[in-house]
Amino acid sequence: MTDSIYERDLDKCGANYAALTPISFVERSAAIYPRRTAIVHGERRISWAETFTRMRKAANALARRGVGIGDTVSVVAANVPEMFELHFAVPMTGAVLNTINTRLDAATIGFILGHAEAKVLIVDPEFSSVAKKALETAGRKDILVIDIEDAVYTGEGGRIGSLTYDELLAEGDPDASYVKPEDEWAAISLNYTSGTTGNPKGVVYHHRGAYLNALSNAIDWQMGLHPVYLWTLPMFHCNGWCYPWTLAAVSGTAVCLRAVRDQTVLDLMRQEQVTHFCGAPIVLNTLASAPDEMKKGLPKPIHAMTAGAPPPAAVIKRVEAMGISVTHAYGLTETYGPAVVCAWQEEWNDLPEDERAAIKARQGVRYTVLDGLMVADPETMEPVPADGETIGEIFMRGNNVMRGYLKNPDATTKAFRGGWFASGDLAVMHPDLYVEIKDRSKDIIISGGENISSIEVEGILYKHPKIAEAAVVARPDEKWGESPCAFVVARPGESLSKEEVIAFCRENMARFKVPKTIVFGELPKTSTGKIQKFLLREQARSIGTES
Missing domain, CATH: 3.40.50.980 (Rossmann fold)
Structure with missing residues (x-):
């Protein structure tokens, strides 16, 4: 630090410095808006x-x-x-x-x-x-x-x-x-992500990141004061994308919801005059697929933020026809949930519906509090041309990137590369600097907003006494965005049915991880015996969309 005039007798003290923490948000809301409703749950109204x-x-x-x-x-x-x-x-x-x-x-x-x-x-x-x-x-x-x-x-x-x-x-x-906290770098929460290997990794958030991403949620979504927020997004997922802390910052109302069902969600929207909700594309699809009679009389405006598997443009179009304005965001557990947003430009309002929906399906630009976002060659770390065609890996850096993985220094070192967090997602950068994901470098399947490790599912399939080989990839799914598709080779002389494989999976893994599609046959391999998953992905896509 240089010995400039600005470093003399201008020290931090209790009067001019406080560690950033979301705790300060709830202190303020309770003091300034003590009688406003903070939580709705059934018949309960809690100020x-x-x-x-x-x-x-x-x-x-x-x-x-x-x-x-x-x-x-x-x-x-x-x-x-x-x-x-x-x-x-x-x-x-x-x-x-x-x-x-x-x-x-x-x-x-x-x-x-x-x-x-x-x-x-x-x-x-x-x-x-x-x-x-x-x-x-x-x-x-x-x-x-x-x-x-x-x-x-x-x-x-x-x-x-x-x-x-x-x-x-x-x-x-x-x-x-x-x-x-005395130090805003202190840990505030721990979230586990499946990753691509067996055991989940523990992602550590700090008070500073939680505070800043909570504010960025409010700014980048233009929430304003006193929103009525319906909890269609699980609070266990990235701490509800930091929205418990956001709602405290803007003195909003949290409308609790135990399970996402079209009738319940739409009834609560009318009953509580909901203004905002978040969720994976499956939530949007659930609402869009509801009977027309069920959709009548919704309050306006309602704002939806969606993230997870890229939402199909057709789903966005159907939801917006209900009077729900969709904002597409992107992030990972490692970035406190959403850290990139498809910030809307006014000139896009005049585009045809299909074009508007296609733009909204892009991941977008960096959050207000994200310091850096780039699409780069993962080997050289050189940014790719902003031509909408050249594929690279998404890298991010800023205060809303995790501290690291708990008790896993090797994984932390691998994730942080050259001062950037490596997302593992492959994308292009458009000329307007909006990012659009094209593929995933990790074999992660995102089903209903939840990450499923293909390696984990494969490991369980290999435990079946009649299975010789197995490989799992994503298959497009109209309801869930993606669903696991398992390619299985039976042991010589063994007879194996699809129902038998699915039943075994249901006994040995969480239900949302169970493959919906089972395909029998030889697995394509390289000369060294490595399974060529890109060919399996093509085959899974050729089967068509699961409905």
Whole structure:
């Protein structure tokens, strides 16, 4: 640092510097808009003042039970008020929030609990059975298990913990002090991503990135104050793309939703006068496919943000015909969810419908808080020409890129290359500097917004006693965007049916990972015996779209 006049007697102090943290957002909303509704869940209406009180009670109760800096609090829950509250309450103890994908099988959840060294597990009744099995798999009898009791949920599931969430709140003092980070680089959350190898990788977010991406959500989507946000996106996924923190920043209303069903979603849109919602293209497709009678009387305007598998232009067109304005975003778990957005240009309004929809299907330009976005040769790191034709890999850098992978320095080093984060996604850069994905360098299948590792599915297929070889690729799917397609070779002398393979998969992996299509026959290989997946992808596409 140079010894300039601006470095003399102008030091940071409590008056002019504070570590960035989303906790400050909820403090402000509770103070300025205490009576405004923060959360809607069934018949419940919870104000920002009450929400903040509940958060402080939860934080103090957890702290009294020994939860603090460096600890992990894991949660397996649907989009319920408790899940929203924990996005603030856990960081207020100094601990790290680990929201777990509710669709995962017990073995994978057990791995996560062990790898994350979870001190507490908070469980929604809908997932108590799989959580109980996961605890047994992890062999962690020392984990404090807390049960959420949800009056809206009427299905099966019982208590597996030593106390309920409400009993935890009763232990807490809302007037007690809570923790805010001294260093904004401190971890705030831990999200697991499947990647391309067996066990999932733990992506670590920090307070600074969560704070900035939350604000960028509001700016780049032009949300304004007091939006009414419907939780069609799982809060476990990249911390709901940081939208719990965004809603606190703009004093919005979180309308909780346990499951995405067309009738429920459309009814809530009318009932609560919803203004915004997020989701994978399957959510848009679900709404577009609903009966016309069901779509009547929707409030206007409604804004939808979609990401995951690139949304088909035809789906965007059908949804916008309902009066829902679609914004396409792109990102990864490693970038706090959306970090690239198809920012709309006014001159595009005059284009024909099909052309507008095709443009909206592009991934777009960098978020306000993303410092850099480029499409480059992955070997030389030289940017490709902005010609809309030359393919390269997407690279990003900025404050909304993860700290790294938990306890996995090799994977972290591989992901960070030359000062950039390597996405593994292949794209072109258009002359207007809008990015458009063309393919994936990783064999990831994105089905309904969830990543599925082809290698993981293949590994399970190879465990079948009658299977000699297996390869899994993505097949276009009208409903889910993509679905797994398995190419299988039976052992000599063995007879194997599609139904038998699918049944085996259902017994050994999460249901959303189960291949929908099974193809029998020899696998194309190189002279060295490597399976030529690009040929299998072509074959899967030639089968047609799964409907």
